[in-house]
Amino acid sequence: VTELAVLTPALALAGALAVCLGRTPRDADRINVAAAIVTATAALALAATALARAGEPPLRTRWLEIDGASGVLIAVIAVVGLCSALVSPSYLRTAGRSWFTAARSRRAYYVALHVFWAALLVVPIAGNLAVTWLVVEATTAASALLVAFTGRREALEAGWKYLVLTTLGLSVALLGIVVLAIGQARLGHTGLGALDWAELERAAAALPHEPTLVAFVLIVAGLATKIGWAPVHNWLPDAHSEAPAPISALLSAALLPTVLLVAWRVKSALSAAVGPGTAGALFIGFGLASMIVAVPFLWRPLPWKRLLAYSSLEHMGVIPRGHSTRPIPSADGSPRGATAPPRCGPPSQELRALLRLRGPLMFVLLRQLAATRRDARLQRGGPRSLAVRHVDAGSCNGCEHELGAAASPLYDLPRHGLDIVASPRHADVLLVTGPVTTRMATALRRAYEAMPEPRLVAALGDCALGCNVLGDAAELVGSLEAVLPVDIRIPGCPPTPAAIAEHLHAGLGRGY
């Protein structure tokens, strides 16, 4: 089992390295799928082995602790990770712009995905609190890049919020771990082994109450930012809705419950020092706050990924109630003896009531998702018309001449649903002509910012496409690409009215 436990994350890391060897995007896709299948096979074998010995005491070595909970979480991470890796190529084929250049985009995505997956696979089997913290922190660095992968303004906002909030939270958790290390050092337990789960559990009764309580509260409050518990959940709906769908799945279904397992291990290990009532009360407090925040959002007409994020938050609110179920004492009377593995008692009355409440909540969630799907079906293929806002960023007016001809009755743009409007606030497409002059760069950005989402940018003519028609004058910024992300390219000096009509028409339904 220990060899398999070491091999599984190592395979995921090897997958990250192997993806770098792919020369073309297609190679990267294939290597990603092959590496994901190998990693998931090893992880499922590990999960099966861990679950097969769930009735026995946890397997503890210098670095590992493998029990039934590890098995369940490894299985979940393996399945969700495999599904994410398998659907990622089709997501990347249809995805528009990204943070990275087109040549590096796929490799960067797959490397971050496999490193994130590897770190997630280590968390449930790590046998030491400090090592677990290090790996949880590593998941932040890898996944923040994935959250902001599209490079859109909203994705950057979500990624930045996620990075800053969870890093600060984990700093608070590390503060608690150092306080715990001080308590252990006073008992004469030093070195990394003093923070092993088994060692903490053994020494808990002798640890001083007050500093240990401070450490426990700091660790759980710090981990709460990563679990997404209210009131430190602000990053969760944003990151889940802005991340690519395969990454949202990993965040929701794998990251949150895995970090919750860490909080549960801290509670199990320290409950003798903190008092089981106090530890349970903190969990229930976070859980209730999360439910109070999340449940009202299930009635609101939100985009489906935001709706699912609030559903995740609500799940994280229910799970602590289950954690507070007391384990059945072992034969020798100790709550978690070495001879008998912990077994949960029957669910309490409150938990049963809470679980009964989940039926109506699931009904509300499904009804909302159905409504979102209905709206999406109505908009399938994008709108049948596009409002175009034209901005002259320094053109010689040749392109304007042809654009005017394109709007004439001969080519008849309005008849095809393309209308030139007077304000960027009403526009779907920003049509730019001319090389961008330094004085027009800010105006262009402002016009772009004023447009509602989703929005497209079209470069009309060779000057806007950066073909250096007017040379490298100091007054020119360069191509439009240097200022705004370009979605539609219309080459020509100037392009013919037919070409303008054809390219703009092809923009119908894009980006929606």
Added chain:
Amino acid sequence: VSGPVVTLVLALGLGVVVVRRRSFAIALVAAQSLALGLGALDLAGERSSEFLVASLVLIVKAVALPALLLAVLRRTREPRLVAAAAGPLMRLSGAAAVALAAVALVPPLGLGEPYAGQAAVALVLVGVTVVIARRPTLFQLLGLIVAENGLSLLAISVPGGLPYVIELGALLDLGLVVAVAAAFTRRIYEELGTGDTELLRGLRD
């Protein structure tokens, strides 16, 4: 750790809340890391392995990370002054109030010198205050490093020291997070033309 070093580290942290220029704030954080690193080297004494770890932490936090941040600074020149959420005096009062509250409320953490524990908690909270009170992305990134320096202050006060695995692992994680946050800072600047996080407030329910 001696009292003057703790006071200096805390004062430098409060300085980050107040100063206007990003380059000056980076210098303050570098000086804070340097003071902490020298304190750790002093404690390590003759033991070669501890000396090695403390030197590595010193080089990374006081030299490599500030150099990286200065490189980011050079590529993200602000076109105009980023409007502050509150005046410098207000920010300083807020941060000082948070630090004093930490000193008053945190119970003894079991260290021989209680002021080291209180100062460490206060410094972590000052780091949180920097993130809340400063709008530019680079200042928020510096807030993360100030909070990490608070942890380092507590870590070098632990009797017998923290295990090397934790020290080096935390350093590696800090390096990774700062590198990713620096990449974010550049990308946000490219997208918005400024590093003002006030413009990143579009996602709300």
